[in-house]
Amino acid sequence: MTPLVSAARSGMRRGLFEFRQSFITSTDIIGIVVPNLILLTVMIFMRGSTVGTTGFSLGTMSLSGVLGMSVAFSGMMTVTQHLAVEREDGTLLRAKAIPNGMFGYLTGKVVLIACLTVVNLLVILIPGLLLFDGLALDSVGSWVTLIGVLVLGLLATMPIGAILGSLFENPRNAGVLMLPVMGLVAISGIFAPLGEMTEWLRFVGQLFPIYWLGLGMRSALLPDSMAVVEIGGSWRHLETIGVLGLWAVIGFILAPAVLRRMARRESGASMAQRREKALQRVT
Known part of the structure; x- marks a missing residue:
């Protein structure tokens, strides 16, 4: 067995262990369930509204975008927060000290985030199928599209999270990302068709993966007749694959270099300094 294969297997075991640990502590369970319940509640209140003149429920359309x-x-x-937390507590430094440790560490994070993403989807999708009318997840094509968008979406966004996480030395600073991300959500057609927005907002929204992930999920879950409210009157599958694929390629080119630079800068002295600052904030 080669060293990289051994590191990958170790990383996979670690990722699965951390995933199981996510369902042991009440804090982690609350962090998974409560935000999704809030989203479902919001969309339940949107069920009475319709999308334009289609008569289709805005709540059902929003569910797929969510x-x-x-x-x-x-x-x-999630990747950003994990990297920031484990950079501060010394996990990254310990991984760096082990041969191929960073490769194994990143493998574990991929496994953990992928598993958590599937759980988050199921927490929304399963009750959504019971509460919302009009979802069309009743064919092999719909399931293939859903799984394909999920995989391509993770490939497009996880390198972005890794790059962003390497820029923050502690998880508190990483929290500042929430505001611009929520701004992107607002202009990405998640809760209202992007075509109803002004031209410049449509342009900006289509530059980022959130819009294309929402569009891809809507194409998997909604009837084909709902494509009429999308830009161009279609689901634009090829454009979705192209844009998410481009983000994935750019991310996988930049992320390794940024992560290597971050790992080189990690040392016992820098970690001790961050801990001292954290203790000063607490006291």
Whole structure:
């Protein structure tokens, strides 16, 4: 067995262990369930509204878009927060000290985030199928599209999260990302069709993965007749694959270099300094 294969297997075991640990502590369970319940509640109140003149429920349309948003949040924000936390507590420094430790560490994070993303999707999707009318997840094509968008979305967003996480030395500073990310959600057609927004907002929204993830999930879950409210009157599958694929390629080119630079800068002295600052904030 080669060293990289051994590191990958070790990372996979660590990722699965951390995933199981996520369902042991009440704090982690609350962090998974409560935000999704809030989203479901908001969409339940939106069921009485319709999308334009289609007569289709805005709540049902938003539900499918929220699934795409959930993938984006898992890929970007969760990875960013994990890297920032484990950079401060010394986990990254310990991984750096082990041969191929960083490769194994990143493998574990991929496994953990992928598993958590699937759980988050199911927490929304399963009750959504019971509460919302009009979802069209009743064919092999719909399931293939949903799984394909999920995989491509994680490939597009996780490198972004890794890059962002390497820029923050502590998890408190990483929290500042929430505001611009929520701004992107607002202009990405998650809760209202992007075509109803002004031209410049449509342009900006289409530059980022959140819009394309929402569009991809809507194409998987909604009837084909609902494509009429989208830009261009279609689901634009090729454009979705192209944009998310481009983000993935750019991310996988930049992320390794940024992470290597971060790892080189990690040392016992820098970690001790961050801990001292954290203790000063507490006291």
